Amino acid sequence: MNVQHADDHSAPAGRRKRLPRAEREQQILAVAEQVFATNGYQASSMDDIANRIGLSKPMLYEYFGSKEGLLLACVERARRELLEATTEAAAGAGENAHQLLHDCLLAFFRFSDEHAQSWALLRTEAAIPLATVNTALEATRQQQTDLTARLLEASRPDLDQVQLEAFAESIIGACERLALWREKRSEITAEEATRHLMALISPSLVAQA
Template sequence: MNVEQAAGNSATNGRRKRLPRAEREQQILAVAEQVFATNSYQATSMDDIAHRVGLSKPMLYEYFGSKEGLLVACVERARRELLDATTEAAAGAAGDSAQLLHDCLLAFFRFSDDHAQSWALLRNEAAIPVATVNTELEATREQQTELTARLLEASRPELDQVRLEAFAESIIGACERLAMWREKRPEITAEHATQHLMALISPSLMPQA
């Protein structure tokens, strides 16, 4: 059963039983994420989302205030999911700091596979001229950069903060480009992408004499 079918069933049941607000919000976000990722922000209307969720448009505005507010909430949720995936990988990894970084990179690429709609939302909405959305997108990059910098610091404690930040920013940029490249090269698995990137950055993880 896909998201839209589930939302339709919930809407039917909702006539008999009112959903808690938090559960309803998650239902709306799931449908909106799918629609935004498929149709783009500009081509999506609040009427369309309201219809698919089974709510009136005024009720949708009551929850999120505007289409922009709904998109921001979708991006925020995708950002939390990405952070959860990468920090869980770091917490569960065994071995040295290079292995930790490897596992976090692998988690990022698997996230783009397993959460295709979330990834499409994070990637495709970068061109939207909406300040709050761009702020959320940049916050996503910053959270991943901070996590990467901490892992790099464990490998190279002698590096100064500026060099750590520069390395981390470069790795996150490379992750985004590789994830986009993989869309044109479906034979490249998450594991392959991780191996390619680790081959590039591994020399920088070795302490300098």
């Protein structure tokens, strides 16, 4: 198939600009993420995304294969950004287990504020009837659960693996619910949400004799 490129006659005059492929992909993902988060997956169209970027629709398919492929790429980028934010927070917190968990929770809530479009994608799996996307979203949740379990293990060496997993799953579930709650309570800052959750889980950070 002969596919025209974004910087040829397929793009309107004044919008043609040759970009390196990696840069173009990031541009596409930024626009697609906004469209998916605002309109929902079903109501979003590849035509709309292509027009906003100044690409032909065939070129958009050349980059990502399908609308589902484009959404998966958006979810993967959001997952990578969330992991980077929380692991960076853990690296800067020192060895105090309480501080480690606090800073990672704070990074999560700040992520939901600073990357609202990414967070909107990560929290709407029920509205996306695609098994591949739901699998990717669950993988995002699992990566945060695994990170939390490793942090808990440092402060609670007395816990066995099943207990660590149960605690971590509970904390991640609480994070998601608090993030959703904050959408209805915009006055609650990331710092306040972290403080509330730490008040709940701090007693569990103390190793039992």
